Amino acid sequence: xxxxxxxxxxxxxxxxxxxxxxxxxxxxxxxxxxxxxxxxxxxxxxxxxxxxxxxxxxxxxxxxxxxxxxxxxxxxxxxxxxxxxxxxxxxxxxxxxxxxxxxxxxxxxxxxxxxxxxxxxxxxxxxxxxxxxxxxxxxxxxxxxxx
Numbered sequence: 501x502x503x504x505x506x507x508x509x510x511x512x513x514x515x516x517x518x519x520x521x522x523x524x525x526x527x528x529x530x531x532x533x534x535x536x537x538x539x540x541x542x543x544x545x546x547x548x549x550x551x552x553x554x555x556x557x558x559x560x561x562x563x564x565x566x567x568x569x570x571x572x573x574x575x576x577x578x579x580x581x582x583x584x585x586x587x588x589x590x591x592x593x594x595x596x597x598x599x600x601x602x603x604x605x606x607x608x609x610x611x612x613x614x615x616x617x618x619x620x621x622x623x624x625x626x627x628x629x630x631x632x633x634x635x636x637x638x639x640x641x642x643x644x645x646x647x
Contacts, residue, residue: 528645532638539615539637543630546623565625572624576617584613590629591636598639607640614640 550568557564580587586594586603587610597603618633 524645528638528642531645532641535611535615535637535641536634539618539634540630542615542619543622546619550623550625569625572620573626576620576624579613579617579620584609586610587614587617587636590632591639592632595636595639605640605643607643610640611637611644 550565553568554561554565584606586606588594591614594603598605614633614637618628618630622628622630
């Protein structure tokens with residue numbers, strides 16, 4: 501297979517393709533970084549709001565904490581089950597199945613559901629990390645840019 505140079509720029513077709521990939525990689529990194537930072541800040545804010553609500557409740561703090569956890573957890577579960585079942589869990593197994601071509605990414609639904617579902621459940625006091633959801637949202641950004 502012989503690569504023919506692009507007449508207008510003097511670059512080979514492979515070189516042109518590599519340069520486009522670099523630009524896309526920079527865009528993916530920037531957008532994913534901004535989204536990850538926004539997710540982290542939103543989680544911190546939700547946790548502070550929950551802690552403040554529990555502190556203001558006085559001796560009703562435990563029932564308020566449990567009630568907020570149940571309410572926010574139920575909303576998060578409903579959001580995921582209703583709009584994007586592939587956004588359930590940490591996101592790492594789902595990303596692995598996409599990489600193995602066992603499933604198709606659906607970034608249009610994944611991004612908002614993963615962000616707000618994770619915000620609701622973690623903000624409600626569930627012991628969930630932000631790393632898995634951030635990785636899955638970053639993969640959604642990558643797929644969005646690739647389209």
